Amino acid sequence: MKSKNLWIVCILASALCFLSGCGGGDDNESTGSNAGTTGTSSKKDFTPEMGSVSVAGVVQFEGSAPARKKLNINKDVAGCMAEHGKTPPLSETVIVNDNKTLRNVVVYVSKGLAKYSFKKVKKTEPVVFDQVGCVYVPHVQAVMVGQPIHVKSSDDLAHNVHWKSKKNGDKNISQSSAGAIDKTTFVAKREEIGTAVFQCDIHGWMNAFVPVFKHPFYATTGEDGKFSFDMKLPAGKYTLTAWHEKFGKKSVKVEVKDGEAKSVVFTYSAKP
C-alpha cells in the first residue's frame, strides 16, 4: 500500500514539476514591445526656430523643349474660350520656361525628417484652385496635411469638381456658376505624389495635381524654374526629390550644416 501511495506521490510530483516548468520565462518580449512603442512616440516637435539652413535651387531642362499642344476644347466652347480669346489654351503637362528651366516641378524633402513631428507648424492658410476658362489655376499646388483646400470657379458654366486620391477619399460635386466655391476637400494623410488630383469630367482636359506632404519642406517651380522652401531646415542629412507630372522623380542626397544656404540644381531632359 505504501509503495502504491509512493507511486501516486511520484506521479503528482512529476506532474507538478511539469506544470511549474511552464511557469518560467522572462520579460524580454514585453520590454521589447515597450521599447518599440516609446520609439514611435519620441518624435520631436519641430518648430521654425530649429531650422537654420535655407534650401533653394533651380530645375534645368536639357535639350529641345517639346511643343505645348493646344487643348482640344470641344465642349462649352464659347464659355471656355471667353477667357482665352481666339487661341485655345496650351497643355500644361510640360512647360519649359524661356530660360531653359522646367515649370511645375515639385521639390521636397523625401528622407531625413522622420525624427520630427510637424504638429506645431500646421498651415492654416487655404490653398486655392481656381477654374478659369476651363483650366485649373494653378496646375500644380502642393499642400501640407490638414491645410484647407478651396476650389472655386470663375467660369459661368457648369464644372464638376472631381477629387480623386488614394488615401484621402474621393469626392465629386457640381459647380454651376461663377463664384461657386467648395471648401470641403480635406487631406488628413500623406499621398504618394501624383495620386491626388482634381479633375473635371465634363471638360476632360481639366486637371490639377495636389501633392500632399506631412512637413512644410516643399516648393513648386514657377516661371523662372526656381524653387525655395519657405522654412529653414535643421542641419543634417536629407534626400531631396523633384517630381514632374510627365518626367517623374529625381533625387539627390545632401548634407547641410548650421546656417548654410544650400543651393540645389535638378536637371531633366527630354529624353531620359
Add this chain to the structure above:
Amino acid sequence: MKDPITDRSLSWPLAIASALLLLSTAWVLYDEIWGARPWKGYQKTFRKVFVERLENFKQQQVAKEQDIRQEKSFLEMEEARKAAMEDAKKSLAEVQVQMDLINRKNAALTPAMQDARGRLGEFTYQLEKARKGKKEGEAKALEAKIEKIKAKKYKVAMPALEKGKTETVEMVFDEIAAEFSSLKNLRGDLQRQQAALNGPAREIQSKMASYLQARIHGLQPHQIDARITELKEKFRVGIQDYQIHVEDVGLVDRCQVCHLGAMEKVATTQKDLFDAGLKTSKEVWGDPSTYSKEKSALRRALVSHPRPDLLKVHDPEKFGCSPCHGGNGIATTSVVRGHGWHKYWLYPLFEMENAEAGCQQCHTGSLHLEGATTLNVGKEIFSERGCWGCHRMEGFDQEVDDLKLIATRQGVLTRERKELLKSQAFDEGMLDDEDDLYTDEQLDEAQKRLDQVYPYKLSEMETEEIELAKRRSSLHAQRKRVGPNLKDLRAKVKPGWLAHWIDSPHVFRPGTKMPSFRLDPDQVQSISAFLWEHAIDPERAGYLAALQKEAGKHLNQKAADAVRGKNLFETRGCMACHSMGEGDSSQGSDFAANLSRVGEKIQFPFLMRWIQNPRKRLVPSVPESKGRDRFHRDLYPDGDPYDAETDGVLLTTNATVMPQFRLPWDEVRDIAGYLMTQRGGGGSFEEVPPWLKAEGEAKEKLLADGQKWVSHFGCAGCHEIGGFETEGRIGTELTKEGSKPLDRLDFGLFTHQAKKLAFSTHDWIEPIHKDEGNWYTHKGFFVRKLGWVEQDEEGEDKLVYGPDFFDQGKERSREEKLRMPNFRLSKNENTAVTTFLLGSVDSQFPPRFYHNPEGRAKAIEEGWWIIKKYNCQGCHAVGVSDKPSLGELPWFDGRSAERTAPPTLVGEGSRVYSDWLSGFLRDPSMATGAHENRNGIRPYLAVRMPSFHFSEEEVGKLVRFFEAMSSQPTPYIKKENVPLSRKELALMRKAFTDKEGPCQKCHVGDGMIAPNFVHTPARLKPSWIRRWLLDPSQLSPGTSMPSGLFGTQAPWKYPPLMGYGGDHVDLFVRYLRQYDEGEAKALEKME
C-alpha cells in the same frame, strides 16, 4: 546443507511480483486518470486562460464604449435627449399634479365606497336567498333596506387642487360609483399623456443604445461578465458537456472536448491568448524560446473558430464538426486518433490548407462558393486548364452530358414513334378487315384511336423532337474547348513552329495553359505531321480569297500602323484576357494567352480573320461525325454534300470563348500589325520542318504514328482535330476521386515506401499525414501526381514530383507509360486542385446536408459558370471585392473616356430591366441592323463591350444571375410611370437646358461621356434611378457623376426646380422614364 523447509523462501519472487503488480496498478491508474484523457489538462488550461482573455476583452469593450460615448454624434444625441426631457418636464409636472389630485380623490372616496358596497353586497345576497326561498316578507324588508342604503348620504372630504384643502361633499352611492369610474378614465388619459411626453426622450435613448451596439462589435460588457461567471462557477472538467450529438445522423462529435474555444462568442486568436500580455500567459505557456511542440499545438487548439460566419450557416448542433472537417469525432484518447490520422480511419481530418475540401462535399454544383477561396481557385484551374478534357467531372463540360441525355431521349422518341406507327397501321388494318374478325365496338375504338389519339401523340412527339434538335445544336455551339481548333493550323501558324511548340509549350510561352507532354522527337514529328495533314487546306478552301473579299485593301500587313495598333490593343479591352510582356514586366490578365511572341508563329491573314471575328469558322463543321468537314462539298468541289440525317448538327461557329469586338477592318489590321511585331523570343520559324518534307511511305508512316499518338495522348480532349470529333475522354472519372479506395490509386512502386511508417510498431502514435516518409493517403497521392514547379537556387524552374512520378523505377514501353502531362502548377495551385479533389467524394450524409439551391441561390450558382467561362470579371466587378484586371492597368485611371474602365456590374440586376439586359447581351452594339462598330450604351468609351454570341440558354442564365445577385423579385413587374403634367414638363425642360442644370453636358450630344437618356425608359429601373441621382458615388465609387445634386427630402435644393413643391428627385425619375428621341429633339430646339 540447508533445510529446504526453513531456508527456502518465496520472498524474492513475491517481492518482485508485488513490485510488478504495484507498477502495473500505478500505470493503470495513470492511464485511467491522465494518459488516456489528455483533454483534462487542456480543459483546465482553457478555463484559466480564457477567463483572463475575457476579462481583458471586457476592458477593451468598456474602453471602446467610453470612447464612443465621447463621440460627437453620441454627445449630440445625449444633448437631444436632455433637451427632450427638459421640454417635457413642465407638461409632465402639470400632468403629475392632476394625477396626484386624482389619487387623493380616490383615497377620499374609498372608505365611503367600500362601506356602501360592502353593505349592499351583503343585503343583495340575502335578498336573493330570500327570493329563492320565496320568503316574500323578508325580501320586501331587505329591498327597503337596500333602498335606504342607496339613499344614504355619505359625507366625503373631497380634496381640492390645492394641497391640504378639502371640500365636504355629500354623496349617495350611485354618485360615488360614477365619480370613481370617471376618475379611472381620467387617470388612463393622463397616463397616455405621460407616455406621449416621455416618448421623444425614450426614442433618442433607444437610438443611443443601438448606436452603441452598432459600434461596439461583439459582446457587451455585461454579456462577457455572464460568460466569465459561467466559466468560473459552472465549468466542469469532463466530456459530456462538450460533445455534440446529431441524432438523425447518429453522429457524436467530441471535438470541443479539446477545442474548447471553438464556439466562444468572443473571437479569440492565438495572439489573443498569448501575446496580449495576459498574466496567465507566462504562467501557462512559458518562455516562447523554450516552447514545446505540445504547447504550440495546445495554443492552436484553444482558439475560437476562425469563421464564425460559417458556423452560423452550418449550425454545429445540426451538422456536427467532422462532416466538414473529417477526423474521428468520437475519439478523445489522443490527438492522432481524434483527428483520424490513422490507417484504419477512412476520413482523416483535412489539413488546414485543404480545409475547404469539406465544403466541396456538399457544395458540389457551385463553381464559385462565397468565401471558399482555395477551393474556388482549384475549380477554376480544373476548368481553365482543361482537366475535364480527359477526366470526366460532374458539372464541368456539362454540354457533353446534356448532349448524351438528348441523344438518349431522341432514341426513346424514335422507338416510341415506331411503335405508335405500328399500332396505327394495325388499327388501319382492323378497319380494312373484311372477315368480320372484330366486333363493332372494337372497330369503333380503333376508329377513335385513329381520329383522336395517334395524330395528337405524333404531333406532341414532333414538338419535342424539334425542341431537342434546337437544344442539340445550341449545345454544340455553346460547348467550348480549352485549346484552339487545330483544323485551322495550316491557315494559322507557320509549320516550322509547330514541332517546337508541341515539344515543350512552356519554353515558347511560359505560363501557357497547354501542359507539357513528355514526348520523344519522333512522336513530336509524327504528331505534327498528322495535325497538319488533318487541318483544313486553306488554299483548297479558298479562305484567303474570301477574306480578301471581306477585308479588301486592309488585308495588307505593310499598311498596318503598329503604334495605333498597340494603343487599340491596350484600350479596346484585349488585355482583360490577354497579357503582354514576359516575366515580371507582364501586364494584363492570364485568362488567355500571353501574346509576347505571337508574331513569331502566326500568319498575318489568319490573325486578321481571328481578331475581326474569332467565331467565324473557316468551314462549317459536323461535330457528330468523324472528319466530315474535310470532305464537305462547300469546301471541296469533289466533296460529299452535308446530310443532316446522317451527319448530325452543322456547326458554323468556332468553339472559342473569345468574343467579337466589332472592329472595323482598319483597326483589325493595325492590331494584327502590332501583334505581328511581338517577337519577344526572336525566333522566326521560317524553315520547312522535316516532317513536312516526308513523302511516300515515310509520310504514310508518320501519319499512322501521328494518329496513334494523338489518340493515345487524348489531344482531342482539348482541341478540335479532324477525324477526332467524336473522341471520348481518355482519363479516369474524378467525380468521386477523393473517396476512391486507396488501393485503387496507382502508387506504382511507391506503395511500400508510402506506407512505410504505417507498418512500423509506432503506427498508432505517428500521424500518417504529417510525416514526409508516410504519405499513403489521398492527399499524398494527389499532391505528387499533380506536381508543382519551384525555383531552384539559380532561379531556374524545377519540377517537383509530377504525373510521371509514379512511373519511376518501372521498365515500360512508351505505350504503357503514364500519359498525363505536366501542368507546371505552382505550389499554391497544387494545393488548390488537391483541395478540390479531396472534397470530390461520395459522401454518405443525409440529404439535408447537401446544398441543393433553388430559386435565387440556384440562379446565382448557375450564373457563375457563365461568368467564369467568358471571364466577365476581366472587365467588370461582379462581386463587391472584385478587382477586374483591365481596371488595374495603369492607363485606365479615369482621366478621360479613353482611359475609363468598364462599368461595375455590382447591382446590375437592380439597375436594368431584365428584358433590356437580355437584348444587350445578345447584341451589345444595340444596333438595329448588322453589328456595328460601337458600344451600344457607352459609345464614348474606348474599351469595347464585345459580342459574345451567347446561346439563348446562356443569356437566360446570365440575366437570372444578375437579377438574383441584386435580390430582385421574379418576375419583376414594371411599374407604370405617372406622366408629367404640362407644367412639370415645362419645368423639367427648363431644368435640363438651364445652365445650372448640368445633365445635358455629359448625357447628350457630341461630347457625351455618360449614357444617353433615350435609353433610360427601356433600360433603367425607377428605384435605381432614384438611388443613383441621390448618391451615385455610393453605387459606383469613382464615377464621373457628381454627388449632392439633390437633397434626400424637402426642402429640395435643386436650383433650376426651385419653386416646385414636390419631390425633385421623383420628378426627375418620372421625366427620365418618358424621355425619348422626340423629347431630345424638343430640348435641342429650346437650346
